[in-house]
Amino acid sequence: MVAPPDNDVLRARALHCAHSGTPALAGVSLGVREAEILSVSGPRGSGKTTLLRCLSGQLVPDSGQVWFNSAPVHPLGAPARERLRRESFGWIDTEPQLVPELTGWENAALPLLLRGTAPRAARAA
Secondary structure (H helix, E strand, C coil): CCCCCCCEEEEEEEEEEEECCEEEEEEEEEEEECCCCCCCCCCCCCCHHHHHHHHCCCCCCCEEEEEECCEECCCCCHHHHHHHHHHHCCCCCCCCCCCCCCCHHHHHHHHHHHCCCCHHHHHHC
């Protein structure tokens, strides 16, 4: 297993994932650098949510590798992937469970705020 380039904070290589035999990801590779903004778009059923779940460790791909901060994510056990997700990723699902008393920004920043990130730093993120 070869580690990704040092300038990529998040890296995926040749991700494959299927749902009930139907391919959702077929060889997806990408790299994301620190402070880079990445948009994932496509029609319904094209694999966007599957990709994000694989990148965050929420879903283990059928094959391929994911690295976060130069450490492999794909071989981690479920508890370690959950800890990584809780500490390093914010996630608003396609069926969000938003806090109605909070603004849209506050809901999006909630994972950072719960980790103790200052509101000003969370807004900048």
